[in-house]
Amino acid sequence: MSPVAMGGPALFIGTDEVYVALVRPELDPADPGVRLAAEQAGVxxxxxxxxxxxxxxxxxQDGEGDGFELPGARDIEADDFAEQLQRDLVAGEPFTAEAGNFLRLEARPTPTTWQLTAHVTPPEGHAAGPWTLDLGTLPTADLLADLEDFRRSLA
Structure with missing residues (x-):
């Protein structure tokens, strides 16, 4: 599932070596590191x-990570994306799913797995990208379980 713990809803698609992750991180105010950082920031x-x-x-991808905020993104949009992925995976036909203008997944089925490719376009002003990531061949059952867990975390 997730190579990194985020503390909030997170949908990781891929492997430990290559992945995309749609996340809504949550910092715990009781965490000692957060308390120290807050003190240093004077808040x-x-x-x-x-x-x-x-x-x-x-x-x-192979230890070369990046990320960016998605201004204006809301829980409902993340849930809609996950629901679209669930429907398309169950249908069993090749598909393309989009999350806004920043993530496009292309998926090709085999009998029990999916070959996934992610096309990531960062927002204007981000220094790196765009990227095309081969996310590998992932088991259908695992993908569906991760999507269900993610949608449940949003509820």
Missing amino acids: TPEEFAGPGNVWALMLD
């Missing part, structure tokens, strides 16, 4: 942690 831990409502897209 309360709650202010430092913030509302936890900013979505981001992270990616990694």
Whole structure:
């Protein structure tokens, strides 16, 4: 599932070596590292942690990672993307799914797996990208379970 713990809803697609992740990180104000950082910043831990409502897209390929915030992204859009992926996986035909203008997944089925390719386009002003990532061949059952877990975390 997830190579990195985010503390909030997170949908990781890929392997430990190459993945894309749609995440809404949540900082815990009680975490000692958050408390120290807040103190150094001169704010309360709650202010430092913030509302936890900013979505981001992270990616990694062979240890070369990057990520960017998705201004204006909301839980409903993340859920719609996950629901679209679930429907398309169950249908069993090749498909393309898009999450806004920043992520496009191309999927090709085999009897029990999917070959996935991610096309990532960062927002204007981001220094790196765009990227095309071969996410590998992933088991259908694992993908569906991860999508269900992600959607449940949004509820």
